[in-house]
Amino acid sequence: MSWRRRLSSYSFDTVIGVFLPAGCIGVLAEAYLRTNLRDANTAAHCSFAASNNILTTARVRELETAGIVVIPKVLSGQQLHDARYAVQLLKGQFDTSLNDRDVRQDQIQWVRSTAVGVASEEEEDGLLLPIRLIRGVGDALERASYQGVSALRIPQDCQLAVYAGDGSAGYRRHLDRCTSTIFELGILEYWRLSDVRCRVVTVILYLNAADRPKDAGGSLRCWTNNESEEEHFDIEPVGGTMVVFDASRIRHQVLPSNSERTAITCWIHGNLEQ
Template structure:
């Protein structure tokens, strides 16, 4: 098993982080960025998400797309709360604006034609998981780049809940690397290239998960 390797030392400069994302997408297709979001940004988002969850605003996540989507507890057991740009709180709006800046930067450097962004909070209660999957649907291929922003305080290896991302080994087979959902870190990858899964979590696990999309 490979170990997760960050592209760079933790920095809080958006330019350095954005450059790292572009270099990764143009190269290996994925990256882990430590401290992609500083504590003064992600910790309030985590607190807000927990308040929304306590208020009953999260729903069981569904599998599939559009009218065909349905709850599949054999596949995934997390809860989600979509972010509506028209009803976003100030904290959510700041997050959306940052992702918009990243979208524009990726388009400017790679001419990828990313058009929009969609995202939600994802909360995994203790014991929850998401089986191996690909983020791009067979009947809806608009998702192009996946972005996972972790919102977990003091995450430890024994807490489980790793993101397992499957990678080609260059010999016609595949291997994988496990990534801890450490608060502030982000995982960004090409949506149609990498199967991945969320291992069972031994404590509540929280993230902001989103996708840069092309025109449908």
């Protein structure tokens, strides 16, 4: 029996009285339970010596005061080459459908160190080091008691984003952490955005060429003062540059890129009070 016939065999009262409330509860339950953090790891679990060497205690203190730190030359030319080769092999698996095209025009794919979404371990190799480096930042933050936070959670999934070099692909100004209240969002959206509400720190590692010219565009424009539109600075997405910033403080935008632009991002989560 088709679902239409089966449904028409129920009385109007049954549909209104049983199926409608059940459907509403289902939608609410899906929103409440939606999370990518179920298999997230502790910061200690993701500890990586190279990340601790990069994000020294001095840099963590700088992150606390300035809200952002930029660390160049985190990857060698060979490591960048390997990472970019791995990204090439993943082409065709990128997804634009999840993105609001008015807001951002990149293509993304979620990658994890346990070979989900990649065809073989060999193909994953080049991305393994970038993933470990960005996921290892959480441990460096905890060791240096960043803003007194503890119990950071590191998602398994990191975002791999490719912006086409068509001179138009970018990402409108935004904050990575959702700071809107339940009254502004409504309960459904509030629950759906539970992961984004827990983002504490953003870690980006650029996988472009180390000699990417300035006119290739795609700079990351950052605003450090929310009161002022004027106070901003640009970071060139040169391959091997790591950017770490406070996800609830630094508004940022990706300027249009004239050359293909690749970045891998990890959001470190925690339970900060809004």
